[in-house]
Amino acid sequence: MAVPEADLRKHYDAIVIGSGAAGGMAAHVLTSHGMKVLMLEAGKKLPIDKELRSMEWPYDNPYRGKLPPDRHALSYNEYDIRKPPYGPGFEKYKHLHSYIGNNDYVKNIVVDERENPYTGTNYAWVRARCLGGKTNIWGRLALRFSDYDFKAKSHDGFGENWPITYSDLAPYYDKVDLYLGITGVKENLEELPDSIFQRPTKLNCAEVTLQQGLKKMGRTLTQYRAGVTSDGLKHNKYRSRCFGRGACDRHGGCDIHAAFDSPTGLIYPAMDTGNLTVRTNAVAREITVDPNTGKASGVHFVDSQTMQDYTVRAKVVIVAASTLESARLLLLSKSRQYPNGIGNSSEHVGHNFCEHVMSGGIVGQAKELIGKPSTNDDGRPGGFYVPRFRNLKDKQSNYIRGYGFEGDAGQGMLPRIHDASGFGAGFKDEVRKNKGSYIEMGAFGEVLARYENYVDLDPVVKDKWGIPALRFHFQFGDNERRMVKDMNETAKEMFEASGFKILEVSDRIRTEGGSIHELGTVRMGNDPKTSVLNQFEQSHDVKNLFVVDGSAFVNSSCQNPTWTIMALCWRSCDYLADEFAKGNL
Amino acid sequence: MSDKPDLKHDRRQWLKGSAAVLGSSLLPASAIASKTESKIAAENSKDKAAETKPSGRFLTPREHSLVAEMAETIIPADSKSGGAKAANVVDYIEEQLRERASTARQADFKEGLRLVDLMSQHYCGKSFIAASSEERIAVFTVISTNIEMTDLPEVRFFKDLRQMTINGYYSSKIGIHDDLEYKGNVALMEYVGCDHPPTKST
DSSP states (O other), X not given: OOOOOOOSXXXXXXXXXXXXXXXXXXXXXXXXTTOOEEEEOSSBOOOHHHHOOTTOOGGGSTXXXXXXXTEEEOXXXXXXXXXXXXXXXXXXXXXXXXXXXXXXXXXXXXXXXXXXXXXXXXXXXXXXXXXXXXXXXXXXXXXXXXXXHHTHHHHHSOSOOOSSOHHHHHXXXXXXXXXXXXXXXXXXXXXXXXXXXXXXOOXXXXXXXXXXXXXXXXXXXXXXXXXXXXXXXXXXXXXXXXXXXXXXXXXXXXXXXOBOOHIIIXXXXXXXXXXXXXXXXXXXXXEEEOTTTOSEEEEEEEETTTOOEEEEEEEEEXXXXXXXXXXXXXXXXXXXXXXXXXXXXXXXXXXXXXXXEXXXXXXXXXXXXXXXXXXXXXXXXXXXXXXOOSXXXXXXXXXXXXXXXXXXXXXXXXXXXXXXXXXXXXXXXXXXXXXXXXXXXXXXXXXXOOTTSEEEEEEEEEOTTSOEEEEEEOOOOHHHHHHHHHHHHHHHHHHHHTTOEEEEEOOOBOOTTTTSOOBOSSOBOSOTTXXXXXXXXXXXXXXXXXXXXXXXXXXXXXXXXHHHHHHHHHHHHHHHHXXXXXXXX | OTTSOOHHHHHHHHHHHHHHHHSSOSSOHHHHHSHHHHHHHHHHHHHXXXXXOOTTOSSOHHHHHHHHHHHHHHSOOOSSSOOTTTTTHHHHHHHHHXXXXXXXXXXXXXXXXXXXXXXXXXXXXXXXXXXXXXXXXXXXXXXXXXXXXXXXXXXXXXXXHHHHHHHHHHTSHIIIIIISOOOOSSOOSSOOOOOSOOSSOO
């Protein structure tokens, strides 16, 4: 759908900065309340119908789906041993991408790292600047948080509780489920509350074997809870139901938008209300302040292409630029009233930065599936999820909080090969026999939200638009390292209990940032001294300023965050619209 | 025949010994210095003279044929599906080397290719191209069973060639459809899943 020219002279009811899961949801909720909204997106509007090539065969791609040779995606090793902005050694590449940009299907979605430098500790920071942001290519695992997360401090004494409970958020999770569609199976687990599911995907044989193995251990394996509509959505003309086509494992986006993405799921329908204006190529550099009232007055942005500066005005400013970009924008917005950055009287902006730590993963083989005919295992949005089972009723002696496993089994488009030196007729036959027999999974664990893990502005380095770059002070601690050790042990134990031959267990901890689940940095709380936002993601300091993305999280849980970002955002925007109507903002 | 090493019994022993002496090659010095090499060099230059290298190509026509045969040895045709030659993996490999490989890797590849062809001369008395498939397998088996000897260019070459052959073959039409019968990229009304008794009602 065409994006009309944005009128920048208008005084909007609200400006939403960012167009990903949070920005899209804010636009949806506020426009449905009749508010006139301007959305600013730093990236371009991609011709998404051409960009997402879910059904393309590798042999029809000039590079078999790999990046063109003038581009390079950073490897974990490069993140670990080179300092950003990536130093010498990459001169021959025209474009550098984060590790996720290692194929031809996402190269226009992820940013060019050289245009967007950052400094400090090693961090695999994945950024997508385009309409819809990372939702265009997300992993689709859509989980709810529980009171084990919202009230984690009450459970083990660490950190802070959220200013809300599960019951506050449950109705909004329901709204997200119904508006966007989610597949899954009800399990009645307190630690992983059920959604309102559409038709679930089915498990394949190796996955059922693992499920049975886990059952003996008192653990659950459930179908991948995917933010994918399997039955279709009558209210959304831009999205089709899932047809189980594949290759979903490529994570190059869904061209029929059965998998949720912000443009078709939220933004286009919001534009259809007539209340949403979208301005792309708009790199926000500052939230402006009315010196008389101390309230946010609008946004100062630079056009990414023309380098021209603009200021737009609005009665409410909603920041949804992604966890780290949102913190950066608040810190950049320094004024006489707010010398440390807007909304930062607590000096907590940038701090309590948390995410998920990932194990290297485990690969096994189900012997009974060797030599079986091919099945379309790749046509599913995901395989399975093993919910957290640590530190619920039990108490681990050397770490707090927990982790869950994501995984799948079966045949992908390209075969797995575990033989390092084989060749010839026997090798070819082995590959053929083994093609559908592998099963793999990897864990995502909670990284404790600690004040000492933070980002601030680099005093020297600036991005392409002259905006100070973010500087990282973020490292995993002992709790994370002990947890990963346990992840690897339980992974082995579960595969052994299921009778799989274990082929690979990596004890490597993925580089910080590898989970692409960065959270915290602008956390909510009841105490304005130790938090930035109240329970409605409203700034304690500036009442017409809201920050509605993952930065508002108090802790990371071990569950994937997108669904919670959207449920929280919906709740906050309902409150916002209500306050706006009452003239309280 | 009697002057050739016995591949079945002492190739590993021989290889280890000669590699220790030479440090840089799977071939004894005598083989490298022998007429064999100059013969191949002569053949090479004859090839080069006979067929001018097409512009933008990385491999000479002779090298191209050699790599095609070597890739076929890694993934051969069988009753189920075509092999690396049918999938034209050599052109994929050539493109990888030309467009993506560093100068060092390119040089390593060419040197390894030359040494493996010399191995064929040494073990079989003929170029890899002229060798029978059993002879080709014997040469690659020497390398494959000594895959940890990555200080040797022929081992590095084999690993590189093998990986590129796998990547090229299994991303080709023949690899995806004929050989592995990948079932994705078609619309399904319902995913079949597993007929195990479920542990939970769905």
